[in-house]
Amino acid sequence: MRHHLIQKNPFFPELLNQPEFLIVPEVGKLIAVFVYTPRESLTWRTALPMVEDLFEIKLATGLSTIVAALLIPINGVSRHDPVYFQLLRGLFDVFAVNDGAGDAGFQQWMLDEFSQAEPRNRLFRLWALERERVAANSAKFSEQKYVEFINQKMRPRITRAALMDEMQRAVVNEPALEAVSDFPVSSPKDALAGLDQRHFFTFDIGFRPRYPDEPPRVIDFVALDRYGSREKIRYLMTKARLVSYAFDGGELAYRGDPVKPVLMIEGNISGPGHDPYRYVKALVSVGWELEHADPMSLRKVAHGDF
């Protein structure tokens, strides 16, 4: 494989996680390579942020970009990892696991894979639909509306577990509200990954609609701060993206707003100094409504009073 151009540590301002390399093996062909080095077994919460990287780079650079994920588990492959490997293999254009720490045979295999790689045609529709959806959602963003969420002085007061207790107590005795804990919402993640079992996303609380044409309001509670929140945000991004789709007659279809996802935040989601609204813009672009995590806001959301 003759490399025309390789860039190490590229920088795309809008991505939440940058690829390690961009490779242009020939003019008109772009390969973005993400390298992951998990220390523990994969879970949905660690695998889906990788899927978010795939969404973001496809949307930023185009459907024809070949996106590769190289996974190097620091402590070896665990028993449950293959489920997540199947998900990632079904979505990334190139996916490889190296638990043998960089042997020459593996490197040659990767180079051969890159030289033959093509973007997955069957996912073009997903990227195109998502691009339209993100463009429509992004129009809802304004700095004025979200200024309180980037206030770094608002540090999380309590843990997520304590926050959930507090919030559930706030609505448990509310009349005319039907709250469901761990509200399940289907998504095409299992079908996209070719998994046999159905895997649902669960939201911390869901409120069943009072009118038939209303989508259920589903809520996740998070305690976030300026630092250390990026992986959680990447997970939440993929969650909001995937619940918007379903397979209909074998075809992937956008299904409107099956639920109204609301993220109730304890703390702040300030971005880097030169782009403090980065995380707010990202979350709004995939469909999250943002609210502060306090009992009054929760009642407002529960009653559909956005």
Place this chain on the structure above:
Amino acid sequence: METFKREIATILTQLVGSKWAMHPPVQEVLKEYQHLEGAARTPTQTRRVSLQIFHASRAIDTFLGHIVTHESGKAGRPPRPPYSTLGNSLAYIKANGVGGSRFTPTTDIDLDEIRKDRNKYLHAANVFPIDGEIRRFLIRTATALREAATFPT
């Protein structure tokens, strides 16, 4: 002054890897950004660097002009505007799209801001941008080029 080297190198790599890079007129766009990458390596407070960053953004005019010319050459598409200015190309893309794609509303705004910034700093004597303005300008430029590069050829 920051150098913005990574941002500019990423724009260049993405453009070379896009399908548009196979079109001969886009070679001039790539050359312009190679000059800019050279300028961005110079960590200097001089006015030359800021001016060069703004000046090199004319590559957007060339790139969008080429995209519009290519699109208007397809059967049944409206003719291209007489001059390939940034404003004309934007108006064409907004009205007609390129292979069914258009700029997102936020990028439309970014492109308008690029045009305004250029008028401010390239057409007025002794007015120079500060680092924050250059960074915003570069981010807008990168976003616009990236989105244009995703248009179907």
